Amino acid sequence: xxxxxxxxxxxxxxxxxQLELAQRAGVSWFAIxxxxxxxxxxxxxxLRAVLAAAGKQLHxxxxxxxxxxxxxxxxxxxxxxxxxxxxxxxxxLHEFIAPDHRVEGVAAAQLLGAPVPVDHLDIxxxxxxxxxxxxxxxxxMPGPRLTVRRGAWAFAAPGVRRQATDREIADAGARxxxxxxxxxxxxxxxxxSAQCWAxxxxxxxxxxxxxVEVVLPAGVVRVAPLHEIESTDPRVxxxxxxxxxxxxxxxxx
Numbered sequence: 001x002x003x004x005x006x007x008x009x010x011x012x013x014x015x016x017x018q019l020e021l022a023q024r025a026g027v028s029w030f031a032i033x034x035x036x037x038x039x040x041x042x043x044x045x046x047l048r049a050v051l052a053a054a055g056k057q058l059h060x061x062x063x064x065x066x067x068x069x070x071x072x073x074x075x076x077x078x079x080x081x082x083x084x085x086x087x088x089x090x091x092x093l094h095e096f097i098a099p100d101h102r103v104e105g106v107a108a109a110q111l112l113g114a115p116v117p118v119d120h121l122d123i124x125x126x127x128x129x130x131x132x133x134x135x136x137x138x139x140x141m142p143g144p145r146l147t148v149r150r151g152a153w154a155f156a157a158p159g160v161r162r163q164a165t166d167r168e169i170a171d172a173g174a175r176x177x178x179x180x181x182x183x184x185x186x187x188x189x190x191x192x193s194a195q196c197w198a199x200x201x202x203x204x205x206x207x208x209x210x211x212v213e214v215v216l217p218a219g220v221v222r223v224a225p226l227h228e229i230e231s232t233d234p235r236v237x238x239x240x241x242x243x244x245x246x247x248x249x250x251x252x253x
Contacts, residue, residue, distance in 0.1 A: 002068065002235060003047065004038040010054035011036075024053035038235045069242045072115035082216050086110040086118045091218050092196040093121065096144050098134045100126035102211040102222040104229065106236055111214045111223050114239040116231075120150070121198035124224075126205040127187070132180070133173035135191065136160055144193040148184055155183055177202075 011021045011032075018036070022029040027046065034040040035050070042050060048058050081087055086107040090097075103111060105122035125131045136158055137143035145154040157179065158172040180187060180202065187202040211222040226244055231237050 002038060002238075003041060004036045004235070007032070007042075007047075007050055007054075008036045010051050010056045013056075014054040016054060021050065021053055025050045038233065066238070066242050069115070069239055070246075073113055073239070073242065073246075076110075076113050076115045081111065081214060082218075084110050084118075086121060087214075087216055087221070089118070089121050089196040089198065090221055091216070092194040093144065093191065093198050094219060094221075096134050096137075096191065096193065097123060098125055098128065098130040100128060100130070100205060100208055102208045102224050104224045106229075106231055106233070108224045109226075109229050109231070109236060109240055109243075111221060112212070112226055112229075112243065114236065114243055116233075116236045116239055119197070121196075122201075123198050124201045124203045124208050126208050127202040128205060129170060129173055129177075131173075131202060132176040133169050136169060136172040136176055144191040147190045147192070150190045150197060150199070152190075155179065 007021075011018065014021070016024070018032045019029045022032045025032075025046075026049065031040065031042070031046075032050070035042055051058055076084070082091070086103070089107070090103065090111075102108075102124055103121055104124055106114075106116055107118045107121045110116050110118045135143050135146065137160055143157060143159065146157045147154050158175040160169050160172045164172075180189060183189075189200055191198050191200055208222070210225055210228065212225055214221045214223050226240070226247060229240055231240065
C-alpha cells in the first residue's frame with residue numbers, strides 16, 4: 001500500500017475528514033489532500049504525526065520493490081474483467097461507439113489489469129461517417145447526450161425518427177459531424193448514457209489501428225496497447241510500469 005492510501009485508510013478508520021485530520025496533526029488540509037492523492041510525499045516525521053492523529057502508528061517491514069502493486073494487480077486479475085468500472089461504462093455506451101475505435105488512458109489501463117480508479121472512458125474513434133452515425137442513434141434507440149465538456153448542457157445533436165432509413169441516419173450523422181467541428185475544440189466532446197461518461201476524440205483512422213482486444217460478455221473492446229498508455233498520476237504510472245516490466249519478463253522467459 002502506498003503512503004497516500006495508508007493515510008486515507010487510517011483517516012477513514014478514524015472517521016475523520018481531511019480537515020479534522022489536518023488540524024489534529026498540525027498540518028494543512030491542502031497537505032493531507034495532496035498526500036492522499038499521491039501528489040506529495042510527507043517526511044517520515046510528518047507521516048508518523050499524521051497517522052498518530054488518526055490513532056495509528058507506523059510499523060515498517062521490508063519487502064520486494066513494488067510488491068504492493070503486484071498484490072493489487074493479482075486481486076484485479078482474480079476478478080472478472082466485466083466487473084471493472086471501465087468495462088461497466090463501456091457496456092452502457094458501446095451501442096453508440098463505432099467499430100473503428102480504441103479505449104485509451106486510465107480506462108484502458110484498468111481493462112488491461114492495472115489496479116487504478118476510473119470514473120470515465122477515454123475513447124478515440126476513427127473520423128469516418130460511421131462514428132457520427134452511431135452517435136445519432138438507429139431509429140429504435142436514441143443517441144446519447146453529447147456535451148462540449150463534462151457537466152455542461154448537452155448540445156442539440158441531430159436525432160432520427162423511429163425506423164429511420166440508412167439515408168436518414170447518414171444525413172443526421174453528417175449534420176452531427178458539422179456540429180462537432182463548430183462547437184468542439186480538437187474534435188473532442190463528452191457523451192453520457194445511464195450516468196456513464198466518455199470523452200470522445202474523432203481521430204484519423206490510422207490512430208486507432210494499434211490495439212489489443214479485451215473480451216467481455218457484451219462484446220470485444222479494442223484497447224490501446226499497454227506501452228502506449230501514459231498518465232500524469234504517479235500511482236497509475238507506477239502500476240503501468242510494473243505491468244510492462246512483468247509483461248516484458250514473461251516474453252523474455
